[in-house]
Amino acid sequence: MRYTKIFCSAVLFFAMSTLTFSQDTRERNYMYEILKPNHAQKPEVKGFAQTRVEESLNRGLTLARIQEGGAIHISWRLLKTDEEDVAFNVYRSVNGKETKLNKKPITETTDFADTQIKAENALYWVEAIQGKGRTLSEKKSLPRNIGGEANYHSIKLKDPSVTAGRVAVADLNGDGQYDYIIRHPNSNVDPGVPTPDDGTTYKIEAYLHDGTYLWTKDLGLGIEPGVWYSPFIVYDFNGDGKAEVALKTAADDYQKNETGRIYEGSEYLSVLDGMTGEEIARVAWPERNNRYGDVNRQNRNQIGMAYLDGKTPCILAARGTYRLMVVDAWQLNNGKLEKLWRWDGDEENPVVRSQGAHNMVAGDVDGDGKDEILLGSCMLNSNGTLRWSTGLGHSDKAYLTDIDPQREGMEVFLAIEPWVDNGYGVSTVDANTGERIWGVGHKTFHVGDGMVADIDPNSPGLECFASEDKKGGSTDKYLLSAQGKKLGANEDVPPCRNWIWWGAGNIRQLFFGDDNRWGAESTSGGRNQSIGYWQGDKIASGIYGDIIMIADLFGDWREEVVTALPGELRIYHTDIPAKDRKVTLMQDPIYRSYVLQRSQGYPQAPVPSYYLGE
Numbered sequence: 001m002r003y004t005k006i007f008c009s010a011v012l013f014f015a016m017s018t019l020t021f022s023q024d025t026r027e028r029n030y031m032y033e034i035l036k037p038n039h040a041q042k043p044e045v046k047g048f049a050q051t052r053v054e055e056s057l058n059r060g061l062t063l064a065r066i067q068e069g070g071a072i073h074i075s076w077r078l079l080k081t082d083e084e085d086v087a088f089n090v091y092r093s094v095n096g097k098e099t100k101l102n103k104k105p106i107t108e109t110t111d112f113a114d115t116q117i118k119a120e121n122a123l124y125w126v127e128a129i130q131g132k133g134r135t136l137s138e139k140k141s142l143p144r145n146i147g148g149e150a151n152y153h154s155i156k157l158k159d160p161s162v163t164a165g166r167v168a169v170a171d172l173n174g175d176g177q178y179d180y181i182i183r184h185p186n187s188n189v190d191p192g193v194p195t196p197d198d199g200t201t202y203k204i205e206a207y208l209h210d211g212t213y214l215w216t217k218d219l220g221l222g223i224e225p226g227v228w229y230s231p232f233i234v235y236d237f238n239g240d241g242k243a244e245v246a247l248k249t250a251a252d253d254y255q256k257n258e259t260g261r262i263y264e265g266s267e268y269l270s271v272l273d274g275m276t277g278e279e280i281a282r283v284a285w286p287e288r289n290n291r292y293g294d295v296n297r298q299n300r301n302q303i304g305m306a307y308l309d310g311k312t313p314c315i316l317a318a319r320g321t322y323r324l325m326v327v328d329a330w331q332l333n334n335g336k337l338e339k340l341w342r343w344d345g346d347e348e349n350p351v352v353r354s355q356g357a358h359n360m361v362a363g364d365v366d367g368d369g370k371d372e373i374l375l376g377s378c379m380l381n382s383n384g385t386l387r388w389s390t391g392l393g394h395s396d397k398a399y400l401t402d403i404d405p406q407r408e409g410m411e412v413f414l415a416i417e418p419w420v421d422n423g424y425g426v427s428t429v430d431a432n433t434g435e436r437i438w439g440v441g442h443k444t445f446h447v448g449d450g451m452v453a454d455i456d457p458n459s460p461g462l463e464c465f466a467s468e469d470k471k472g473g474s475t476d477k478y479l480l481s482a483q484g485k486k487l488g489a490n491e492d493v494p495p496c497r498n499w500i501w502w503g504a505g506n507i508r509q510l511f512f513g514d515d516n517r518w519g520a521e522s523t524s525g526g527r528n529q530s531i532g533y534w535q536g537d538k539i540a541s542g543i544y545g546d547i548i549m550i551a552d553l554f555g556d557w558r559e560e561v562v563t564a565l566p567g568e569l570r571i572y573h574t575d576i577p578a579k580d581r582k583v584t585l586m587q588d589p590i591y592r593s594y595v596l597q598r599s600q601g602y603p604q605a606p607v608p609s610y611y612l613g614e
Contacts, residue, residue, distance in 0.1 A: 042383045045340050045370075047312025048333040053239040055592075057584065058176030059126055059137035062555035064151045064575040066113060073575040075111035075555035076126045076137060077584045083130045090114075093123040093139075105129060109578040110556040151542075153571040155180055155211045160567030162205075167548050167562055167569065168599035170234035170243035172274035177209040178553050180562075180569055181234050181245060181274075183599070186546065189226035191300065195260035200225045204232060204245065206277065207569075215277030222250030222265055228300040229262075231600035235305050237271065237313050237332040244332065245272040246315045248285055248301055264288070269303075269317045271332055281337045286319040286326045291346060293323040302601055305593070306362035308382040310369035314340060318375075321356035322394055324349075325375060329384055341384030351389045352378045354418075357398045358602040363590035363609055365400075365410060365431040371589070374400050377414060379434060388434025392427070393418040397450035397466070397496070400431055400590060401607040404461045404482035410609065411437060415450030415466040419443070426450070426466045426478050438484030446472025451496040451605060453508040454613025455534045456487070462613055465493050494534045499605040500550050500559045502531050503539045504579040506614050510534060511547065511561075543572050550605060551595045552585035559585070 060077040074090055087105035090112045091098055101114055114124075126137040157164070165186030169178040182205050189195050202225050206214040223230050232247035247270055254265030267285035272278065285301070292299045304316035308329060315337070318327045325345040330337045345352045357376025365372045370382040376398050378389035397415040404411060410431040416424070425444025428437045450466035461482025468474040479488035499508045511529050529547075532538035545563025553560045553571060560573045585591045585608055594606035 042341060042385050044383050045308040045312075045314070045329070047309040047314065047331050047340075049239055049309070049311035049313075052307065052311045053236060053313050055171055055236065055586070056174070056176055056241060057171075057586070059128075060177070060554035060584070061124070061126060061137045061140050062573055063124060063140055063142040064573055065142065066575045072114040072117050072122070072124070072142060073111065073577065074114060074124055074126070075558075075573075075578070077554070077556065078110045078581050080583045080587045082128070082583075085130075087129045089127040089129065091125050091127065092117070094119040108581065110581045111578045113577055151572060151575055153573070155207050155569040155571070157182075157207075157567045157569070158205070158213045158216070163546070163566050164548060164564040164569060166232075166599045167564070168232065168234040168245075169549070169551065169553060169562075169595065170236070170274065171241075172206060172214070172234075172243050173208060174241040175209075179206065179208045179243075179274075181206045181232075181599070182564075182569070183230065183232065185225075186564060187225060189224055189229075191226070191228055191294075195224055195226075195256070195262075197260055202230050204247065204272075204277075206245075206274065214275060217272065217277045219247075219249065220252065222252060222254040222262065222267075223248065224262055227601065231301050231303040233303045233305060233596050233599055234274065235313055235596060237305075237315060238335075239312075243274045244280065245274055245277075246270070246303055246305075247272070248303065248317070249282070269315065269328070269330065269337065271315070271337065280335055281332060283330065283337045283339070286317055286328055286342075289324070289326075291324045292320045300356075302358075302360050304360035304362060304373065305596055306371035306373055306382070307364075307589070308340060308370060310364075310371075316360060316362075316373065318360055320345070321358070321376075322354050325352065325356050327360075327373070327375075327380065327384070343380055343384040343386075348386045348389070351391065352386060354394050355389055355391075357395045359398070359594075359597045359604055360601070361398070361400055361590065361593045361597060363400055363410075363431075363593060374398055374412065374431075377416070379412075379431070390414070390424075390427075390429055390434055390436065392416050392420060392424055396448045396602075397604060399450070399452045399604070399607055401452060401462070401609060402611040403428060403452055403464065404437075405611040406460065406483075407437075413450060413452050413464050415447040416444065417446055417448060419445050419472065426464070426480070428464065428484070438480075440478055440480065440484075440486075444468060444472075444476075445474040449496040451494075451499060452607060453499050453605070454506060455494060455508060457507060457614040459485075459487060462611070463487065465496060467493065467496060497603070497605075498547050498550060500531060500561060501552075501612075502558055502574045503533075503576050506612055507533065508613075509539065511543070512538075539576065540574070545570055548603075549595070549598050551598070552591075557582040557585055 064073040090101045125139040163186045164182035166183040168181045172179040202219045205216045249268045249270040251266035254262045270282045271280045300321045302318040308314045315330045327343045329340040355377040362371040373380040376395040379387040381387045395414045396417045399413040411428045423441045424439035427439040448469040452462040465479045467477040477493035479493040529543040530541040545565040549562035588608040590609040
């Protein structure tokens with residue numbers, strides 16, 4: 001009976017993968033319903049948390065020197081705990097003399113420009129007015145004569161020769177500010193190439209927000225110095241208000257093959273104390289298995305986090321992308337890692353074989369308060385069962401957000417790497433059901449990149465764009481509306497990397513270098529990058545370093561950009577006056593999940609669970 005079921009699933013999978021774009025919705029839905037799994041076979045997760053464990057952020061008060069005119073731009077967070085009609089006052093103190101800077105309480109934005117400052121080292125703070133209650137923010141000062149450095153926050157690294165390759169942000173000491181955890185060096189050994197025998201090892205290193213160095217952990221030779229062997233994320237997993245580091249570690253019993261790749265040895269999921277770097281708990285990592293295929297090419301590793309019961313931040317350790325995929329779920333309870341479930345993709349084979357992506361994002365897609373897990377072209381339920389699979393294959397990029405506000409719920413935009421004959425190599429599906437919504441409508445060969453962003457206010461919803469790369473023999477690019485209407489091709493399509501909300505308004509911007517090439521990603525410390533609108537105005541410049549994160553880290557809801565230079569992290573922030581106010585993006589669960597993922601896998605610009613556009 002079991003083999004009969006597998007055979008039938010294989011036939012249906014083949015039929016689904018060869019559907020033509022012109023087939024009607026009823027037939028596609030019929031095929032989808034057949035492949036939709038029964039997910040009532042495992043119990044629901046019951047974690048340790050009685051209430052939802054969340055980051056406790058402060059006001060994130062930020063000062064910047066406005067480049068034109070020399071005024072001071074002050075901005076701060078709007079928190080989801082604030083009352084809807086919360087208002088703010090801004091204060092300045094010089095030599096002990098306090099001055100309220102605004103005439104009326106500020107209600108439209110969470111920023112203010114001080115154009116009257118004359119003294120050095122003025123001190124600023126913000127007062128929140130909610131009903132009869134008044135609370136004060138932290139106080140900050142900005143020296144007047146520091147030039148362009150006023151617009152970035154600097155973290156000096158312990159070793160001036162080190163350049164960070166990855167960064168995670170989390171509150172390590174519980175003071176309401178984001179701290180910085182880096183992995184270095186900034187090199188990478190990708191699967192399929194020999195490992196250099198030069199003794200290079202990855203190190204994880206932690207710094208507080210003010211630049212205080214905390215600790216360094218050397219991952220050792222048992223962890224190959226490549227993206228897919230060294231995933232790590234940072235979050236408060238045990239609910240004590242301070243973040244821990246979850247990562248893949250290894251023992252010294254590793255063995256290498258003739259190409260220098262590790263094929264045997266002990267591997268672990270470890271959790272480290274965020275303040276000391278000491279190991280709190282350790283369990284076995286999902287084991288190597290020839291069902292994954294090649295031990296290095298197919299056998300890739302990721303870490304994620306999901307609120308599987310709606311309250312407890314659970315750790316997800318994953319292995320596999322291109323063939324078998326396995327995910328183990330754990331909770332950190334009383335200093336121990338407790339297993340919640342294992343999902344083995346072969347239980348659903350062939351519906352989910354080779355459906356993985358290069359990130360693992362979590363969010364509540366059905367409104368029950370518990371997170372589902374987007375692995376790429378398939379979605380898992382919170383109890384470790386398959387929710388749906390598109391059958392389209394491995395997606396190089398997958399975006400979970402409200403792409404089309406005219407539709408109910410969220411959508412997933414997919415950029416599919418393998419050849420797709422049925423017109424859905426660039427496509428959107430319903431996030432809750434996996435039902436296909438639209439596709440590009442013709443064969444694609446190797447869609448290696450993709451992005452969703454509102455870049456055209458005249459087109460409703462988020463624009464969806466993607467590009468093929470020469471690995472598949474095509475370099476075509478596609479720009480489509482939220483409804484799948486073709487808006488542009490090739491030179492009329494923007495790059496997919498490094499988009500940011502920096503200016504006033506909801507249209508997203510991107511980076512370009514001093515040679516005016518769009519989509520700048522790396523400066524190696526010396527290249528001046530600018531921010532501007534796609535085929536529009538430049539609004540900022542003077543950003544140096546390799547871009548390693550874009551996120552709303554402090555100030556109002558606009559995003560910061562974290563860059564890496566030798567011996568330094570820089571966190572640049574906007575000095576442009578705002579037009580509106582929004583709750584800090586980091587308190588949106590899906591946006592926070594994308595930022596969490598930036599320290600491992602391949603980079604994707606974060607997006608929130610709701611529609612964010614004009």
